[in-house]
Amino acid sequence: MPFGENSGWLSSKGDVSVQTETTGADAVQEAGSEVDHQKRIHDLKSHLIEYLSLKSPEDAEKITFVRAADLSGDFGEQFRFFNDERLNETFVAVVPDELWHKGGQPSESSADRGMILFRGGYYDGEGDGIPDPSAWMTHELAHCQRSIDVGDNEYNQESETQFFDDLGPDTYPNNQVEEQAFGRQFAYLKDKKVEREEVTELLEEHYGPDDFKFLNRILDRVYGS
Structure with a gap:
């Protein structure tokens, strides 16, 4: 899935650290969500191999x-x-x-x-x-x-x-x-x-x-x- 837009911003005083920290946290959270999604998809595919009586794991990849x-x-x-x-x-x-x-x-x-x-x-x-x-x-x-x-x-x-x-x-x-x-x-x-x-x-x-x-x-x- 695509990552969301960056929600960090630069203040008028140029406080770069605020933007960097916020952006970094967002990136970690989004990356974590992506990992969770991939694990979930892996688990669902494993379930569907049995549920759909698929002949091979390769079929699940379709x-x-x-x-x-x-x-x-x-x-x-x-x-x-x-x-x-x-x-x-x-x-x-x-x-x-x-x-x-x-x-x-x-x-x-x-x-x-x-x-x-x-x-x-x-x-x-x-x-x-x-x-x-x-x-x-x-x-x-x-x-x-x-x-x-x-x-x-x-x-x-x-x-x-x-x-x-x-x-x-x-x-x-x-x-x-x-x-x-x-x-x-x-x-x-x-x-x-x-x-x-x-x-x-x-x-x-x-x-x-x-x-x-x-x-x-x-x-x-x-x-x-």
Whole structure:
């Protein structure tokens, strides 16, 4: 990641030592942060070798990582939608299509690790070149935010607790964490002037009629029934 701009300054009395000391401290802190980031990426790659059943460590080197606070373009807009600096150190792992293991699903979160995975082709805007028209980045960041809010144990419990009692426990994604994540995702899309009908069309690529028993209730709440 690029280093930040120098925040040191020269006083009118030419007190060079103030600037030098401040700059040096900033450099040490930034270098330390870079070391921490590289160690974290190394640990995440080690995890992904097993999680994605990669054939070799070399495959893990094909995965690129982006710190959430460094996301740009549409992805950066989705990050800023949260206005939550606690998400700064979430890492997005962009996985090449040939290493992806979730079929047509474009993304998933590993909230307890502060990591989001994206299929490379989708992340790069395959087809029409539009990156993430369904705002899955918002969805996955919402998962990470919820894990930070309540802690890993409570988050895991919420993921197993149904949200709408009348839909039953077997109706995925009828659980508390998905309700929160889809709610934020739909709120972002509405804020971007994406019509409900278009959102439904995008979701139909991945979800069936039973899933929409849950999804339509969240859409009703965000867009109005």
